[in-house]
Amino acid sequence: MKIVRWVKRCAAVLAGLALAGQGIAAPAATAAPEPVRVALIEGLSGAFANAGEAVYRNLLWAVERVNQRGGVNLPDGRHPLELVRFDSKGSNEEALSLLRSAIDQKIGVVMQGNSSATAAVLIEALNKQNQREPSRRAIFLNYSAVDPALTNEKCSFWHFRFDAHADMRLQALTDVLAADARVKKVYLIGQDYSFGQSVLRQARTMLAAKRPDIEIVGDELHPLGRIKDFLPYAAKIKASGAQAVLTGNWGNDLTLLIRAGREAGLDARFYTFYGNALGAPAAIGEAGVDRVLAVAEWHPNVGGAASDKFYAAFRERFPSPQDDYVHMRMQAMVEMLATAIEKAGSADPLAVARALEGLKLDPRHLGGFHHGTMRAGDHQFEQPLVVSVMQRVGSPGVRFDNEGSGYGFKTVLQLTESQTEMPHRCAMERP
Known part of the structure; x- marks a missing residue:
């Protein structure tokens, strides 16, 4: 048996050399699908670090759930989501610098929320960036900056708010x-x-x-x-x-x-x-x-078997009592992003933004107990x-x-x- 295996190995080596001699490359291993990267720009240190880390846990869990079912399904295959942390330290200037860094890294989705003032400067910067360089656009998904002006006087095609405004x-x-x-x-x-x-x-x-x-x-x-x-x-x-x-x-x-x-x-x-x-x-x-x-938009005692199951799953992922605060809107935001990417058939920011307009939350992804619609007129999520x-x-x-x-x-x-x-x-x- 050892002689047989040795002969087979030799035959494989000779076949590879023959292909190389003819200028034909041997088949390469299938490359892993490129992830769809999402930037979290948030104060992860400083006075509100606890709030920033609570956001990160929620978004991480939401991304993990999408990836557990295979990621987002695009024409060239399934792609995982990847959450990339950027610590703004609670500074508007640092947040703007990190936005430029995310765009330089060709990240087309930016998430932020803990400060309406920061959200306002990011929206203004993205408006200019997306007009100036259409090949390097990005969309902004907002989970908790609730100044009503952000979807009224300062509304932007590139900005989508998933929290109820003030x-x-x-x-x-x-x-x-x-x-x-x-x-x-x-x-x-x-x-x-x-x-x-x-x-x-x-x-x-x-x-x-x-x-x-x-x-x-x-x-x-x-x-x-x-x-x-x-x-x-x-x-x-x-x-x-x-x-x-x-x-x-x-x-x-x-x-x-x-x-x-x-x-x-x-x-x-x-x-x-x-x-x-x-x-x-x-x-x-x-x-x-x-x-x-x-x-x-929700709390653990709202009631119902589906809600209880959802909350139990979060507690299983983050068992420390200090980590048990669940932001339902953040789960909805990531789920709707995944749905919009699949609907667009692309992670291109313009295509995803158009797919988000008027999109309803797929009830299958959150147990059917939470609902919502991204209103096209102002990009305010209704829930x-x-x-x-x-x-x-x-x-x-x-x-x-x-x-x-x-x-x-x-x-x-x-x-x-x-x-x-x-x-x-x-x-x-x-x-």
Whole structure:
């Protein structure tokens, strides 16, 4: 048998030499399909590093799920998605530099969200880049920069927002606040940049329309990511006699504000955009029960077998209690990107952008329990919204807690995709 194998090897070598002598190359191994690379430009260090890393975990899991079913199916085969990290350190200038780096690396999809100010400069830069160099275009997928102007006055063909913008979230929050007859005084507080300013401005307008009897006893902006001690702010809120605090704060600015409220003995409800995330429930503790409300496109206690299965799968992938915050909109964003690439038959940014317009979320990819449509007119994703209130885990409607804190959130108000839709003021220029 050894002699036979030796003869076969010799024959193979001689055949290869014969092909080489005739100028014919031996067949090469099949090359692995090129990945479709996606750039994440986010603050992964600095004051909001925890928020950036939460984004990364969510996007990583979404990309992994697409790749587990073979990646995106294109005419030349199936291609995996590849998520590439770029740390902006929370700086607009650094984010712009990283955008140029991503484009130099021929990455055609850019994702960012934790700062509407950063999103605005990226949109402006991409508008110029894509017009100047059509062969090196990129699209921008936004998962949490919620300044309404980004899909209104500053709308762009190259920008797609997958989070509900601030006015959509405020409509839901103020519906619940206005229905609480106990609230007579409200304190408004936010981060001093475009998003925070928009929240406070629109909150005044909406509350005046829904509850003209409510008195606004505070309207305050603070520096973004620079305040380490919110006790002076909490003391002012307490002294105002407010029964409710409305804020768009996120990251450590939210956690530290709520923690200061607890330490100051503030007896008021917090109506928040992000009070169910990033350490807030653990920071608040028992004082947050029935007092902290949040609005989101989904939360773990929404209910239903498909939703529970989805959440269990995320917890299995990231078992640490500190890592258990799931952003449903980020899962939807990656799934719709994959669908758009397949619909376009290409990863070319222009083709993908056109495929995204009017695209509906494929219910097969998220268990059929979440829905949404990318509106073509302004590139705002329309999806359900849920307002929930913090409760002890195990109480009615609260099967799952947040980050191992012992506290979770119970649904107060649930709005359908059509109920969250708002008119837009976008006059989009198309290529």
